[in-house]
Amino acid sequence: MVTQYAFFFNAAACSGCKACQMACKDRNNLEPGLLWRRVYEVAGGGWEKKGEVWVPSVVAYNISMACNHCEKPVCGLSCPVKAIWKREDGIVFVDTDRCIGCRYCEWACPYTALRFNATTNTVSKCDFCFEAVDAGGPPACVAACPQRALDFGDLAELRKKYGETRQIFPLPDPSLTDPALVIKPHRDAARAAERAAEVANWEEV
Amino acid sequence: MLKEWPLVAFTIVGQMAVGVYLTAFFPWALLAVVFPASAGPPPDGATQGLRIALLALVFALLAAAALVSFFHLHHPFRARYVLSNLRSSWLSREILFELGFMAFVALGVFLTWRQPTGVGLLNAVLALAGLMGIMFLVSMSKLYMLPAAPAWNHAYTPLSFIMTALALGAMATALLIDILAGGRQIFGYLLLLSFPLVGAKIIFSLFLTPGHGIYGSRSGPSLRPPAETPRLLHLGRLTLLTAGLVLIGAAIIARDVEFRAATGSGVSGLLAVAFVLVLASEVAGRFLFYGLLTRPGR
Incomplete structure (x- = not known):
């Protein structure tokens, strides 16, 4: 039995095509401007002198990021009305019938996973496509990735398969929330x- | 940044209410509870009326703050659930302490009006109200000191809130006392207290304002968009505070001259203008504060 669902993201394989982002929007019928999964384009660097030669020294990669269904979900801990809760399998949900729309959780989440939905006037976030997952399928973002840069499953299994890394620049210190x-x-x-x-x-994000 | 106006108004008005209470009542009530012998005789009619007016002002400010806070909720009718998460949410705790503060202040008004035979109960209620007010201020600071928000998770947040409460509180109390019962000695004390408080506010702002102060905290790498606070707001705030400080200084000198020459010299007018300037600087400073933590998306 899964005790903590988690996402795997392979930054080395991601081409930044944003198919995951669009699949998420499509499946969840998100209005323009609302993104539950975002692809951040990280870029920097310039020219570097090596000996007598100037060579380009740039960094460029992408990060696909949604809610990390943290083991210590600070969004839920900060919510004054207990509208954010965690299921037995680790998926974190927003109860839109209880949310007062104070948007405090948006500040509390270091991954900016909580996003205001102007249609429901509440915050909203990735729900791990729980209906698809409960039916034995993958979340829409995982299914859509043409590079197979995304995967999902039990956190312990993913760690066995892919390792323990859970932070790269510019993601926040993972000890804040224990992201899955x-x-x-x-x-x-x-x-x-x-x-x-x-x-x-x-x-864009 | 501008869409946070209800929070700007809520925090400033709420802090001013605590400040009025702390400068006008709390030290004396606490002293009377801890050392009952220090409690003076029951107040005369004029003093009783002044006390009721000051308590009513605190209650009105808290009620106004509570009312304006509803404007930042997108489902205000669900606010009845807001005390559900006292175990871990500082936002729930903030509302609890605000309501507790309001309740004890209301009880204080009632007891002052009814004038019970002993003042022990009244002093105990006033001391408890003060403690609730302090906890209101503490919880207001704690809720912004989020590990996910390095710009706010800094000693500047509580220091700034305390300075706002005391500076605006001392000035508002002095003004009300002068309007309702001019010539009281406490007006002079509050006037003198306002000067170092506003001066300290300038120094704190100059050095520690997150993102703008000389030693202010800076945001590191994160998934949050860069701050959208214009530097002009910081400069405007410092200018307003300095102008307020000059006017308070002028009011102190004018009051001294007034005593010597026994002529009216418009001390209240100077203080009222200084109060407006300091209040305006607080509004600018608070917009600056909220602008540091941009909300991505809409």
Whole structure:
């Protein structure tokens, strides 16, 4: 039995096509401007002098990020009306019939997973496509990825399969929330901070 | 940034209510509870009326803050659930302490009006109200000190809230006392207290304002968009505070001259303008504060 569902993201394989983002929007019928899964384009660097030669030294990779269904969901802990709750299998849900729309959880989540839905006037977030998962299928984002850069499953199983990494630049310190996330880093991620990399597509995410 | 106006109004008005209470009542009530011998005789009619007016002002400010806070909720009728998560949510705790503060202040008004034979019960109620007010201020600070928000998770947040409460509280109390019962000695004390409080606010803002102050905390890498706070707001806030400080200084000098020459010199007018300037600086500072944590999406 699954005790904590989790996502795996292979940054080395992601081409930034945003098929995951669009599949999520399509399946959940999200209005324009509302994204439960976002693809962040991380870019930085410039020219570097090696000996007598100037060579380009840039970093560029993508991060596909949705709710990480954290083991310590600070969104739920901060919610004053207990509208955010965690199922036995670890999936974190928003009860839109109880949410007062104060949007405090948006500040509390370091992954900015909680997004305001102007249609329901409540916050909203990835629900792990629980109906599909309960029926034995994959979440829409995982199914849509042409590179197989996304996977899902029990956190312990994913860690056995892919390792323990759960943070790359510029993701927050994972000890804040214990995200149910496993990442295979892109080769540029280790030197992104020293190359002053930044998210290049804020307007989009 | 501008869409956070209900929170700007709620925090400033709520903090001012705590500040009025802390400068006008709390130290004396606590002293009377801890050292009953220090409690003076029952107040005369004029003092009793002034006390009721000040308590009523605190209650009115808290009620106004509570009312305006509904404007930031998208489902205000569900607010009845807001005390559901006292175990882990500082937002639930903040509302609990605000309601507790309001209840004890209302009881204080009633007891002051009825004038029970002993003042022990009244002082106990006033001391408890003060403790509730302090907890209201503490919970208001704690709820913004989120580990996910490095710009707010800093000593500046509680320091700034306390300074706002005390500076606006001392000035508002002095003004009300002067309007309702001019010539009271406590007006002079509050005027003198306002000067270092506003001065300290300028120094804190100059050095510690997150994102803008000389040593203010900076946001590190994160998945949150960059802050959208214009630097002009920070400069405007410092200018308003400095102008307010100059006017408070002028009011202190004018009051001294007034005493010596026994002529009216418009101290209240100077203080009223200073109050408006400091209040405006607080509004600018609070917009600056909320602008640091941009909400992605809509």
